[in-house]
Amino acid sequence: MVSFGRSRGGQLAMNDAVFSPGSCWKCDQCAINHRSICRGASEEALRELGRLSHLRRFEKGQVIIAQGDEADLVGNVISGIVKLTNMSMGGHQNIVGLLFPSDFFGRAYADLARFSYEAATDVTLCCMSRHAFENFLGRHPDMEHEILLSTLDELDATREWAAMNSSHTTMQRVATFFFILSRRSDHVFCDAQKRHRMTNPVIALPIGRRDIAAYLGTTPETLSRNIQTLVRKHVIRPIDTNHFELTDTKGLIEHSGETREDLVSMSRADRPNEGFTDQA
Structure with missing residues (x-):
């Protein structure tokens, strides 16, 4: 993530995004799996991720996750750019980050989203249920380690x-x-x-x-x-x-x-x- 408003009025809701089932994108053919958190996954873990994940496409300007909403979605950016925004108490919205292909979006182990995730361009995301992903991490500590490294890299940057x-x-x-x-x-x-x-x-x-x-x-x-x-x-x-x-x-x-x-x-x-x- 590269760390950096606009009102939500008139933007499409998350459910309006184009949806594609997981079967259309095999993890072993994914263009970013060698750079994303998936790079440390075993074959067994990749197969399980393939079952848990699906592709979703969002048009520029669509809200993916709204600030303050339940954080029930996580995953990787496949193509396009996602921007993170923060709404201040005074109603001013600021860009606080940009996510590029291979970056992880969403927040594991958090019930509510602290930031809004919005499509800065047309984007394709590999999406998973947060709860299912958290259970997956419990079964695959090597992947939990990749999440930790990714978070530390982001913090350093x-x-x-x-x-x-x-x-x-x-x-x-x-x-x-x-x-x-x-x-x-x-x-x-x-x-x-x-x-x-x-x-x-x-x-x-x-x-x-x-x-x-x-x-x-x-x-x-x-x-x-x-x-x-x-x-x-x-x-x-x-x-x-x-x-x-x-x-x-x-x-x-x-x-x-x-x-x-x-x-x-x-x-x-x-x-x-x-x-x-x-x-x-």
């Missing part, structure tokens, strides 16, 4: 991001955010034909610029100026409003004020994007 966000310039925060997206968001690129012709990672902005600016502690105008600076310096190249080609990875790292190792740690990406040239 959140702490690193918080420390960086409190001490860096706006440009450094923008560059860091773009580096994270370059490692984790190329799968949501809008035009497959254009994407095929590229040799560099693509940065896809999964939320609006106003939300990004609020998360980075700046204004939309300042955010736009910093993006234009990166464009003028040929660090990134605009493809459309929400997509940029990363043409100079080393330059982006230099603008972030961080080491590559720290940036990779904050992104929690298990490995670089396949098929791209790493220029750092």
